[in-house]
Amino acid sequence: MRFIAFLVSLGATIGLIYVLNHPLGPAPALGRFFDPYSGFWQNAENTSHYHDIDLQLPGLHDKVEVYFDDRLVPHIFAQNDEDLFFMQGYITARNRLWQMEVQTHSAAGRVSEIAGEKALAKDRLSRRIGLGYGAENSKAFIEKDAQSNDLVRAYCAGVNAYIKSLSPKDYPLEYKLLGYAPEEWTPLKVALLLKNMANMLSVYEFDIENTNFVSKFGADQFHYIYPERDSFTDYIIPRGTPWAFAGDSAPAAPEALPAGQKVSNVDRDLYESYDRAIEKPQELNGSNNWAVSGSKTKSGKPLLCNDPHLQLNLPSIWYEMHLSSPTMNAYGATLPGAPCVISGWNDSIAWGVTNGGRDVRDWFTVQFKDDTHNEYLLDSQWVKTEKRIEHYKVKGGKDFTDTVLYTRFGPIVFDQSYGDVKSRKYLSLKWTAHTGSNEFKTFYLLNKGHNYDNYLDALNNYSCPTQNFVFASRSGDIAIKEQGTHPLTHEFVADGSTSASDWHRVIPNEHNPMVKNPERGFVSSANQFPVDETYPYPVSHVGIYENPRAMRINHLLSDSQKMDVAYMQRMQRDNYNMIASLTLPTLLRVIDRSKLTADETEAISALEHWDYYDNADSKATVYYEAWTDVLYPLLWDEMGDPTLPMRKPNTYRTAYFLRDDSTSAFYDNLQTGERETREMLVLMSFDKAMKQLKEKYGSLDKVKDWGTYKATMVHHLSPQLDAFSRMNVYCGGNRGIINATSHDHGPSWRMIVDFGDMKGYCLYPGGESGNPGSKFYDNMVDSWAKGDYYTAKFEPKAQLDRDKLYKITFNK
Amino acid sequence: MKLLFPILAIAIVSAVVQNFAPWWSIAIVAFIISYLLRLKPGLAFLAAFLGVFILWAGVAARLDFGNDHILSTRIATLFPLKGNYWLLLLLTGVVGGLVSGLAGLSGALLRK
Structure with missing residues (x-):
């Protein structure tokens, strides 16, 4: 009898351990998760005890010192650039590892490895629009440039040194909740992050929508509803600014409208798939930047401001850093997972970005010969298709294999296997993001830049997504340039059966819109139309550009003469609708x-x-x-x-x-x-x-009131983990105004640089730590809601040593 | 005293073992200690349960109070326990305590 009781008891014990050691539906394995020695409790960071740390780190060439200030912003001081970028990778991973990986998984179409079957359709889309393909091309392109290759490799080595130092109890909380482990960081992932940005910010194209509109309402209504220009627009490049070039020839004639084109039922299947799957540009995304010349500031030196508006997320999309070596001293917002400062300043110059909204992709109709899809029609001949096999690992399900067809005009996104398109007439997507490019070189050169010429030189390496780079230098120059690779694209679905439809003309970098030291004493951009009608190239326009925000900015900048940091702050907080x-x-x-x-x-x-005014109490x-x-x-x-x-x-x-x-x-x-x-x-x-x-x-x-009604929220990146979001953040603002804080979009990074006293002011809706168990996870959200800026500790080492929370010294 | 010693023995040995072994090692500890100390089944369950309950809830509470309950409040919202960290600490202790208690019971029953 006793022995039977023993067996029952033993069975119950083993059974309980088994159950608690395995995930239960969406819940993690509860035994492992609750175990205070290795589960989530280990992520509860102590909020008051900080002490200096000394660490040995193989892979370094020399000693590196990292000071963490009172907001946990890291200030990295390295003896050489390789160590600097190695440490940028290491420190970023230390605070943002899970976020870095999940964002690249999303671009690479690998979310189903973590989330299972339900993420597969979206994963397939990421790959079928060619994000992974584009990232591979960029990776190969970056490798050809020795300097960039060293930089990216050093960064990855730093991330990997951190990952290797972890045991499961140290993993970021989200790994424990979702039950997986971090993997090696690679140059491909760095490239994927850029393609992720391209996918967010370079999809301003309405070829299918335009074609449908014209086929339903006709060309006259098209021109009427979507006028190209109007008399109110305050262009990025002020009206009447002379162009320093003639253009390569006469501007191309406006594209002929697809007269009389009828949409058949076959097309409707395709369009329905398209409408369901393709995310169109977010009207809520946008950005402001401006620079004021010394002639209009109190100090007599330039001021520069930037605030990119994106989805409000935790962990924050930006990671604030100070990167210092004998050859550079840069401060600003970095993109977790990628080297350099993206929007920031150094001892001599400052720069910031807004989105350009140019049309850089096209949809082409492609006709296949038969259901093998081995050949498609081009210039009256059957041309061989390239097939790219995509493998997917699906958590808790069977692996999946997908074949994506590549043509001269890019990958076929929707076909019989994806989107249930019944005909063999498909649409391919050609996009500048498919091409190899090296945007890091731009940021690397800006981080090290000293003057206007360095700025122009840096921008020449930049391809996608198009950005308006604002610039100011300590020596007094201000400038803005809309930079990106701009082929002359179509406004309507193009005919993929002829090579004549291809992109035969690309605007040279030197001909991209720009202005330096304009008479009015400031430069600015806020996602408005870039150029007046004298620009010698066509600019696609359909309903993309928002002009009122720029009108307000330029009004405020024109109106005032002796501007200072307080005025810049009031402008970034401006709620005028x-x-x-x-x-x-x-x-x-x-x-x-x-x-x-x-x-x-x-x-x-x-x-x-x-x-x-869209104030909170309105x-x-x-x-x-x-x-x-x-x-x-x-x-x-x-x-x-x-x-x-x-x-x-x-x-x-x-x-x-x-x-x-x-x-x-x-x-x-x-x-x-x-x-x-x-x-x-x-x-x-x-x-x-x-x-x-x-x-x-x-x-x-x-x-x-508006602040309560709008209920601004900062979402955790994983939709299942809303408990880690910040809900009901009471604040003013609205879409389409300078303070573009809507329900879940808003200024994701606010920056003001004053060359008068060489100070920077920053603010973003989150915190430096990606750990929901840290007090630095969301500590800036309330200040951000009020618009209370922090003064960046852009200071020398000795001062930081006094101001620090703690310091880590890394020895080789 | 009859209860206190096995509770302490199980808590202390579990604490040591957990520094290098996986979480379910607490079951082996409770099993062996109950067996070696010739505990009665009821007592074994109680001692093993309380030993690990105190250990897990105690270690968690030390981390939690050092953290100003930032993380526990969020986890207790996720699970959902209405953000109540006391309930989360209780749950932590119960999860570990149940595994240990059942293992202790098994160890005691094997001896008889």
Whole structure:
């Protein structure tokens, strides 16, 4: 009897251990996870005890000292560049390892290795649009440049030295939760990070949408709804700036519209797949940068500012660092996983970036001979297809193999195996991101740059995604250049059966738009149209550029003469909603007030008294946003058919459309039997919006203020780990304004550099540590919400030694 | 005293072993100690449970208080325990304690 009891008890013990040693559904293996000696408790960092550390690190050539300041920003002092970039890799991995890896897994189409079957479709898309292919090309390209190759290898060696020092108990928390281990860091991963950026920021192309629009509404409506230029735009390069070149010939004639092209049912399958899978550019992404010449500053020296707007994430997309060696001394935002400072300054110059939004990719129709897909039609001949076999490991499932067809015009994204396209007429994607390029060289040369010539030289290496590089030097120069590889691309789906459709002309780097020391005393960019009509190349335009933010920036910069850091900070925090100031007067003019209830009239009255500032305590902003959130989709409902994707005009175009056009057929709502007018649509949307607010809050006078309504949040990178996000961050701001803080997008890095006293001011919505168990994980979020800047400790070693939290000395 | 000694023995030996062995080594420790000390089954379970409960919850609490509950509050939101770190510490102790307790019971039953 006793022995049976023993067996039962032993069985229960072993059974319990087995269960606790294996993941349960989405939960980690609970025994391992809760074990305080190796599980998550080990990631609970002590919040008060810091002490200096001495470490031996094979792989270094000399001693390296790293000072961590009171925000945990690392200040690396190395004796040579190789050690410097080695240590950049090591220290970044020490704080951001999981994030680095998950971002490259995403670009490489490898998320299903961690998340299983549910991530496979997205992984296949990443590979079928050619991100991995492009990264391989970039890796090979970087290897050809000895200097860049050394730099990237040193960085990777540093990351790997850190990974090797880890035992499972030291792994970042997310590895423990998701049950896997970090792998070796490679130059390919560095290249993948750039392609990840390209995928986020260089997808400004609407070939399919444009083609569909023209086939449905005709060419006249196309030009009307998406005008190329307007008289209000404040271009990046000020009007009338002379070009220092003639262009390689006369500008190309505008592309002929695809007259009479009909969309068949076969195409509709394709378009539906496209619409479902392809993420179109985020209107919420954007950025500001500007530089003010000494002639307009209090100190007489330039000021430079930058704030890129991206999705708000934890761990933060940027990692603040100070990199110092005998040949360089750079400070600013780095991209975890890649060497150098991306947006920052050194002792002589400062630079920052905004997105260029140029069209750098095209879709081509490609016809295959038969279902083997071995040949496709080009110039009346059958040409051999290249096939790239993609292998996927799927966690908890079977491995998967995919064949991607490559043509002269890039990979076929949707076909019979992916997207259920029934015909053999597919679309291929040609994209500058497929080409090998070495953007790091640009940042490396900027990090070491001394003057304007070094800046221009650095930019010549930069290809994708297109960025507006703002520049200022201590010696007094300011400049801005829109840099990227810009082929003359198509605006519509192109004919892939003829080589004549290929990109035969690429704008030379020297001809990219730029201006140095303009008369007005400042340069700026905010994702607006780059050039006036005198620029000797065509610039694709369809509804991409937002101009009001730039109008506001330039207004504030023109208005003031003796600018200082405090003024720059006020500008970056500016909540003035220029689009609302263009839109609301029209709405208030045409709405029929006799149809409103008493509480609705009060809301209208609040809107009439609104100063157009999207401050956190504004209620009028809530009424306005709720109203236009209903109005825009109702107005542009003609473009809502998923089998016929089209581009809805942006809020800027819509403002003028509402003001100037009282009779357009687009006002009609397709859901109703009658024919709506502008006036009816404005009233209908207001009515509906107020009803929604009443439902949400009980009554209109109980509506919460904008900061509460907007409920800004900073998401953890893994959608399953929302417990690690910061929710309901109370702040002002809005999309389309200088302080572009919306629900989950916003200024991901704010930087102000003052050459008067050589100081930098920084702020970002997160913290230096990627560990949710660290007090430095999200410690800057509240300061960021208030716009309270930190002064960067861009200081010599002796001063840092006094200011430090702790220091690590690495010996070889 | 009858209970205190085995509790301490299991906690201390587990603490030493856990520095180099995987988490389930606590089961082997409890099994052997219960066997060697000729504990009665009920007592063995209780002593082994409490020994590792105190060890795990104690080590976790030391880390947690040094961390100002930053991590435990987040984990207790994820799991979900409404962000209550006391519950998370309790759960930690129970997970380890149950494994150890059952192993201790097994060790005692083998002796009889």
